[in-house]
Amino acid sequence: MSRQIGEVILDLKQVSLSFGGVKALTDISFDVREHEIRAIIGPNGAGKSSMLNVINGVYRPQLGEIILRGQHFSKMNPYKAAKAGISRTFQNIALFKGMNVIDNLMTGRNLKIRSNLIQQAFWWGAARREELAHRAKVEEVIDFLEIQHIRKTPVGRLPYGLQKRVDLGRALAMEPSILLLDEPMAGMNVEEKQDMCRFILDVNDQFGTTIVLIEHDMAVVMDISDRVVVLDYGKKIGDGEPDAVRANPDVISAYLGASH
Amino acid sequence: MLYRENGQFKTSYAADQQIFPIAQDRWAIIGILVFAFVAVPLLVDEYLFRAILIPFLILSLAALGVNILVGYCGQITLGAGAFMAIGAYAAYNFHIRIEGMPLLVSLLLGGFTTAVVGIFFGIPSLRVRGLYLAVATLAAQFFTDWVFLRIPWFTDNSSSGSVSVSNLHVMGWQINNPVSKYLFCLGFLTIFALLAKNMTRSAIGRQWMAIRDMDVAAEVIGIRPLFAKLSAFAVSSFFIGTAGALWGFVHLASWEPAAFSVDRSFQLLFMVIIGGLGSIMGSFFGAAFIVILPIALNQILPVVGDLTGIEISTAGISHAELIIFGGLIVFFLIKEPHGIARLWSTGKEKLRLWPFPH
Numbered sequence A: 001m002s003r004q005i006g007e008v009i010l011d012l013k014q015v016s017l018s019f020g021g022v023k024a025l026t027d028i029s030f031d032v033r034e035h036e037i038r039a040i041i042g043p044n045g046a047g048k049s050s051m052l053n054v055i056n057g058v059y060r061p062q063l064g065e066i067i068l069r070g071q072h073f074s075k076m077n078p079y080k081a082a083k084a085g086i087s088r089t090f091q092n093i094a095l096f097k098g099m100n101v102i103d104n105l106m107t108g109r110n111l112k113i114r115s116n117l118i119q120q121a122f123w124w125g126a127a128r129r130e131e132l133a134h135r136a137k138v139e140e141v142i143d144f145l146e147i148q149h150i151r152k153t154p155v156g157r158l159p160y161g162l163q164k165r166v167d168l169g170r171a172l173a174m175e176p177s178i179l180l181l182d183e184p185m186a187g188m189n190v191e192e193k194q195d196m197c198r199f200i201l202d203v204n205d206q207f208g209t210t211i212v213l214i215e216h217d218m219a220v221v222m223d224i225s226d227r228v229v230v231l232d233y234g235k236k237i238g239d240g241e242p243d244a245v246r247a248n249p250d251v252i253s254a255y256l257g258a259s260h
Numbered sequence B: 001m002l003y004r005e006n007g008q009f010k011t012s013y014a015a016d017q018q019i020f021p022i023a024q025d026r027w028a029i030i031g032i033l034v035f036a037f038v039a040v041p042l043l044v045d046e047y048l049f050r051a052i053l054i055p056f057l058i059l060s061l062a063a064l065g066v067n068i069l070v071g072y073c074g075q076i077t078l079g080a081g082a083f084m085a086i087g088a089y090a091a092y093n094f095h096i097r098i099e100g101m102p103l104l105v106s107l108l109l110g111g112f113t114t115a116v117v118g119i120f121f122g123i124p125s126l127r128v129r130g131l132y133l134a135v136a137t138l139a140a141q142f143f144t145d146w147v148f149l150r151i152p153w154f155t156d157n158s159s160s161g162s163v164s165v166s167n168l169h170v171m172g173w174q175i176n177n178p179v180s181k182y183l184f185c186l187g188f189l190t191i192f193a194l195l196a197k198n199m200t201r202s203a204i205g206r207q208w209m210a211i212r213d214m215d216v217a218a219e220v221i222g223i224r225p226l227f228a229k230l231s232a233f234a235v236s237s238f239f240i241g242t243a244g245a246l247w248g249f250v251h252l253a254s255w256e257p258a259a260f261s262v263d264r265s266f267q268l269l270f271m272v273i274i275g276g277l278g279s280i281m282g283s284f285f286g287a288a289f290i291v292i293l294p295i296a297l298n299q300i301l302p303v304v305g306d307l308t309g310i311e312i313s314t315a316g317i318s319h320a321e322l323i324i325f326g327g328l329i330v331f332f333l334i335k336e337p338h339g340i341a342r343l344w345s346t347g348k349e350k351l352r353l354w355p356f357p358h
């Protein structure tokens, strides 16, 4: 492998999040190292999605802190997270249904746009040049994900598996340094899962992107991740390399035992 | 020539990003523009200009504005009529208060003023949506009625807010007969439609659509809802305000606040629903439809009445108009939210494959 796992890039400290009376996360701490693939697993309702939502500021935890590249954020918000190079996909695909594949991916370039509204209205100078440059970049992502044949299709008309791929494409178009993936393979058939696995590994390998991945398929998780966090009822019950986690008795009883 | 894109291979992204990537469409639009600018003024009589063409052009411009906000950005407005009033009265004030103010500048300043007011009335969209937002924008209507009826300064101390303008000209060109008014409005609409098209195919347009389709995901990729929504309100209001200024100056020449009632707001909303939400072309279809329908019914229904022996009164005709609008809106909302524009593009899609549908 060409990638080299680096220092801690993202560090979560004692994060607690509750919705009214429901404690979604209780005192969770873990870190993510640069270039690694970090999995989060756990039974349904364990708080995995909430964890991702905390990382990129969609949810505000009541307690705890996020340290990103040494910078402390007690209040993260989605815009700051995006600026800091975090992008993500969603468990329930959240594509822009009325737009085609190219436009969905082009929205991922939004933060890199420098031209202003007036220039864009006149399709002038910087606006025109940017549109071309970003289109070229987006086409690279399209080639990478092998979705050339659907580039002009409105995403609402695509089958589920392809929508998931476009969702990944939009996140990749941001050229993120940290990519959060919420069950990217859920609901896919074996072949689609294999493709998705390959894309995730390629992203990690070729671009050095750090990946935080939620996945239910244990075989996949054990196969592709460097380290695994296990959540159960909002608490962390395991953390470490796949083999160690698999051997952890708490994990076996709480998670593996419960779902099999 | 058949409607085909065979053999028209795009070899660059620039070619693929043209407004009309298919050659036949480009020729068609050039043909329409030549027809509209050259042939129509030679062929059409005064009545048609005054009753149909000029209202169609100006309302298309306003519908474009409404479509940017409602169709592209997914917000709702019942304030379009009020914003037309603001555009008209603001342009009027710039025009009469500043000595030697060029007409074009007055009209555009009317648009800019409306944009500023539009941003203000767009602020509630950051917290509320749907019905609540509709009510908030409706407040604009009461606000403008009150301002233009009660504050005499805005209407040059005229009674009941009625004002008039005369002697319109642009760089020596007198805009005093139906043909010149038509060409003046057509010029405005052509340029504004091009600007709208450019915005909707650039980053700003994608921001609006992203907010419309999935606002959480939009935030996560770094789109700020505040900027996206308020810019949509600003641009939309700019278009609507400019249309209002044209309506007052060019179409009516003298007007009072009642010329921009809440009926106008609903009419514009119906135009974009019937014409096609989120489509530039749809704004034109909708405006054409709503301008022509009453006139067509006026012509057709009495004939139908004569043939069938049923007496149809004028009131009957205007009731028929409302019934047809109502029915169509329900039809389009349920069956085809993208309106006539979508029917049109489905038709073209079929034509591309014709005569072999598979």
Ligand SMILES: Nc1ncnc2c1ncn2[C@@H]1O[C@H](COP(=O)(O)OP(=O)(O)OP(=O)(O)O)[C@@H](O)[C@H]1O
Pocket (backbone or CB within 6 Å): A019, A022, A023, A024, A042, A043, A044, A045, A046, A047, A048, A049, A050, A051, A091
């Ligand atoms: N927006 C919200 N409002 C209220 N409760 C929420 C919200 N989001 C999550 N929760 C609650 O927090 C808990 C954790 O939910 P979360 O979606 O993070 O679980 P998960 O591990 O992703 O589950 P799954 O495997 O089903 O996706 C659940 O009890 C859920 O009901």
Ligand SMILES: [Mg+2]
Pocket (backbone or CB within 6 Å): A048, A049, A050, A091
């Ligand atoms: Mg989840």
